[in-house]
Amino acid sequence: MCAMHLVRFCRPYPGLINKEVKVINTWSSHTASTSTVVRNDRSLPSEIKPFSAVPGPKGLYNVPFIGAALHFKPFTKYTANEINDLLTDMRKKYGDIFKIKFGKDYMVYINHPDDAKTILQAHYEVHKRISFDLSETLAEREKVNKGLILLNGKEWADLRKPTQEKMLRPAVVASYVPLIEKVTNDFVDNLKKKKQVDDLLWELNNYTIESVGMLCFNKRLGCLDEGTNSPAEVAVALRNIFDMLQKSFFMPLKMYLYFKTPFYKRFEQEGRKFMEVVSTETAIQNEFLTKLKKEGKLEEYLENEPNFMYSLLADGRLSEDQISSVVSDLFGAGIDSTANTLVFLLAQLALNPDKQAKLYDEIQQVVGNSRHLTKEHLAKMSYLKACLKESHRKIFPISFGVLRILESDLVVGGYQMPKNTVLAINNRSMAMDDRFYYRPTEFLPERWLRETTGDIAKSKEFPFAHKPFGFGPRACIGQRFAENEIFIAATKIVKNFHVSMPSDVKEIKTTLKIFTTPSEKIKMNFLERQ
Numbered sequence: 001m002c003a004m005h006l007v008r009f010c011r012p013y014p015g016l017i018n019k020e021v022k023v024i025n026t027w028s029s030h031t032a033s034t035s036t037v038v039r040n041d042r043s044l045p046s047e048i049k050p051f052s053a054v055p056g057p058k059g060l061y062n063v064p065f066i067g068a069a070l071h072f073k074p075f076t077k078y079t080a081n082e083i084n085d086l087l088t089d090m091r092k093k094y095g096d097i098f099k100i101k102f103g104k105d106y107m108v109y110i111n112h113p114d115d116a117k118t119i120l121q122a123h124y125e126v127h128k129r130i131s132f133d134l135s136e137t138l139a140e141r142e143k144v145n146k147g148l149i150l151l152n153g154k155e156w157a158d159l160r161k162p163t164q165e166k167m168l169r170p171a172v173v174a175s176y177v178p179l180i181e182k183v184t185n186d187f188v189d190n191l192k193k194k195k196q197v198d199d200l201l202w203e204l205n206n207y208t209i210e211s212v213g214m215l216c217f218n219k220r221l222g223c224l225d226e227g228t229n230s231p232a233e234v235a236v237a238l239r240n241i242f243d244m245l246q247k248s249f250f251m252p253l254k255m256y257l258y259f260k261t262p263f264y265k266r267f268e269q270e271g272r273k274f275m276e277v278v279s280t281e282t283a284i285q286n287e288f289l290t291k292l293k294k295e296g297k298l299e300e301y302l303e304n305e306p307n308f309m310y311s312l313l314a315d316g317r318l319s320e321d322q323i324s325s326v327v328s329d330l331f332g333a334g335i336d337s338t339a340n341t342l343v344f345l346l347a348q349l350a351l352n353p354d355k356q357a358k359l360y361d362e363i364q365q366v367v368g369n370s371r372h373l374t375k376e377h378l379a380k381m382s383y384l385k386a387c388l389k390e391s392h393r394k395i396f397p398i399s400f401g402v403l404r405i406l407e408s409d410l411v412v413g414g415y416q417m418p419k420n421t422v423l424a425i426n427n428r429s430m431a432m433d434d435r436f437y438y439r440p441t442e443f444l445p446e447r448w449l450r451e452t453t454g455d456i457a458k459s460k461e462f463p464f465a466h467k468p469f470g471f472g473p474r475a476c477i478g479q480r481f482a483e484n485e486i487f488i489a490a491t492k493i494v495k496n497f498h499v500s501m502p503s504d505v506k507e508i509k510t511t512l513k514i515f516t517t518p519s520e521k522i523k524m525n526f527l528e529r530q
């Protein structure tokens with residue numbers, strides 16, 4: 001065992017500090033106040049226990065491949081799309097840390113923020129992502145370059161570095177505000193005509209395709225044009241792709257790795273539809289840029305509009321093939337993620353009219369009669385930001401939570417986790433845990449405001465309980481773009497409409513398709529404000 005591991009063993013792990021502590025509320029913008037809180041009520045093993053002692057289902061459940069099948073229908077009431085319910089039951093039975101065998105390896109579920117912190121702050125060099133073997137098999141069979149989502153180690157870092165420089169810089173993000181605003185104005189105009197929608201997710205899918213299309217291809221793809229009532233084919237393909245990925249993850253026998261099974265063939269068909277759109281649009285964008293360059297008009301064009309693909313081409317560190325794979329990943333990851341987030345945010349506001357009224361007041365105060373939204377407006381809207389954070393907490397957006405594969409041994413919650421252990425941070429379960437959140441079942445954006453103190457602000461004690469965009473070098477690369485898009489859409493929609501749902505709807509039922517998504521169509525009324 002190396003010296004670093006010994007140091008880890010000797011260090012008292014965070015959860016051992018299990019007593020009343022004085023906490024300075026440094027988040028108060030006015031005066032720092034002191035309050036006494038019970039930080040958590042964990043009971044941890046008094047000495048470090050081996051991995052074999054991590055609790056979890058016993059017996060047949062631990063037989064490689066077959067064991068996983070026993071957790072799902074027809075043996076239980078759960079399907080792969082409802083794995084969250086299975087995990088909630090296991091959390092109740094086994095506690096803050098438990099392990100389940102999926103395939104041939106264990107996956108360890110983490111339900112305490114102290115442990116989430118230990119894992120997310122551990123040292124990683126390869127930053128290996130858990131295998132989406134269905135997508136990997138498709139990429140290999142179709143001879144398509146893998147992108148940010150599938151690559152690891154140096155190949156991933158070579159793509160990530162230049163892309164991140166272009167995507168996460170505040171100035172770049174800000175330059176997209178006017179472009180997204182135009183897309184949002186068209187969406188709002190459509191809502192004014194419709195007044196009511198029967199399937200909010202599909203409407204928002206068309207909106208997010210248009211927004212992320214502006215980032216990836218600098219082009220409007222026509223999904224919001226008059227007469228386009230059906231969702232774009234690419235959105236349908238993506239929905240099916242994510243559903244199949246979710247299912248493939250928990251399949252006991254993955255025959256598609258060896259043969260083109262009917263399940264694989266359906267995935268291939270949807271994958272090809274998606275890739276067709278991306279390669280067509282990428283080629284058009286390339287042609288457009290080459291033409292402008294030949295005509296000597298490129299500089300002038302770039303002065304007026306940001307162009308993400310051009311900035312990657314001009315950077316010189318990535319080949320055209322690598323750029324295509326980056327654009328493909330951004331387009332694929334950017335549509336359903338943001339559309340679902342917006343559905344749930346609007347639904348929470350509809351179910352909580354008092355919070356909607358408060359948000360409307362903030363919008364009126366900050367934006368008033370300005371014709372355009374600016375990054376300065378967005379920066380001032382703290383209640384809007386709190387609404388998004390709270391909506392993500394109540395309905396956690398990612399099916400698996402944030403996953404990490406250990407690159408060296410690590411003590412987590414009193415257990416010795418060996419190198420290569422797969423750990424899943426179960427933010428969804430922490431979100432409903434009253435050790436970390438005051439009245440966790442309620443939609444209370446106030447809990448996130450800087451000026452909030454006392455019990456309601458308990459969540460601020462546990463930042464690692466809530467990581468909807470992940471953490472560290474492998475965190476969501478689209479976070480800033482997504483937040484901008486969500487803030488602009490929510491601001492414009494709430495400014496223009498009072499949103500409501502049919503009176504018999506009291507809660508939103510969800511299912512998991514990589515992203516959390518409504519299990520039934522969501523109807524929404526958009527009553528124009530006078």
Ligand code: HEM
Pocket residue numbers: 129148149160212215329330331333334335337338341397398401402403467468469470471472473474475476477478479481482
């Ligand atoms: C509300 C919307 C979104 C949520 C909740 C979300 C969440 C996440 C999460 C949790 C991860 C994994 C982070 C980790 O392991 O630490 C991730 C990765 C990623 N996201 Fe997002 N995301 C969203 C929107 C977007 C958008 C709009 C884009 C593209 C424009 C995008 C592109 C990506 C990509 C490419 C990765 C993989 C990054 C890598 O492995 O280097 N996401 N996202």
